Amino acid sequence: MEFVIEAKNLSKTYSIGKDNKQTVLKDVNLQINKGEFVSIMGPSGSGKSTLLYTISGMDRMTTGSVVFQGKELSSLSEKELSSIRLHNMGFIFQHVHLLKNLNMFDNIILSAYLAKKRSHKKINEHALALMKQTGITEISKHDMTQVSGGQLQRVGICRALINNPDILFGDEPTGALNSKAASEIMELLTDINHAGTAILIVTHDVKVAAKTERVLYMYDGVMIGEKRLGKYAGDDKQREERLSNWLMEMDF
Template identity: 55%
Template structure:
């Protein structure tokens, strides 16, 4: 399987007074094309920082991150922005939308910059995605007229509008109730089954248990990994027990 992202000895530091602290302390990790991975760990362990480093959203102080063969540190800010916009999709715990645009216009906005002459095609794709995630009837709604779960679905549509190679999710189900979280994971799993890689940061064992590989972080390092077969929908309890046992073993 082809490697999509390669992180080698990644270091990310911050200072408190005269003391230097490594949020990422020599982390090495690889993500393959089409892989479904998650990152777990206590607050401050570096899991979100790792995701930002792997996506080029945040610079690093040491090591190297390559995306699809390109060294992110060697790219200009414009090149990084173009890469993120065309090859990566992002879903966050609290999706950010433009207040004076409706749901459909918010979804297509990022792609209009690169496809000024294809507005009809982009709009058609957005409507197809909205139908796929169950919000087709909401395209004319303002963002204040839909639920949090519906906004997250719109966020997934926006993340997929450019047909990215990977979706990054930072606690994408963190603000949802259990039913909406399960529905969101069903959608993300479907996206992955169609060939898009997924990297999720989560504190929820039930969410992580649905992925194929879990990386456990502690004090800026990946201290353990766990692998599963593709989620069948029937073995969640057994997978959760194994994740919980590993968390107890590590002390998180």
């Protein structure tokens, strides 16, 4: 199986003050295959977000290796890393931070204009297609104060997809939503994944993780288990049960 990103013996140590060090990722090995949808679960403070930020080059690893598109991320400069994040990776967060002086459409197209890879006409057409796919064409001209939380997350997803990333990273992408909006966002991410984009998310929510293909479990900076659920095809109840049983074994 061809992978889109691979981490080997990834470790991260934070220095807190002068003599105090905390190792929050310990020799983590992880491969995300092309087109795969993977989630990371684990107790609070186990290192899930740190793993997401380190593997995506948003934060520097202390030791180990992350290979993305044949490039070793630890050997790249900040400028090279930000170029990779702009052109080849998409990011969604629990809270969508938009530029408040821009409307929804302009927030979505901004990073594509900055990337300068396509004409403005092509970018605008792509943005419209994404807004249509995510069901938010009617809020195109709205500003941040005129949209719901679910709509805001859809804008965040369009913005993350505008440069056709090879992989989408999500840190609790449904964390700020009610269960109906969360479920709709997961249906959307499933469609995006089925169309070919690899996705790696961090979540606390069993219902969310049950819709992903493979669930990884972190404990105290160590990847202690994984559960393969296979591609999601609307089989919620049975998957949630399988996952919950496994999470109980993991002491979650």
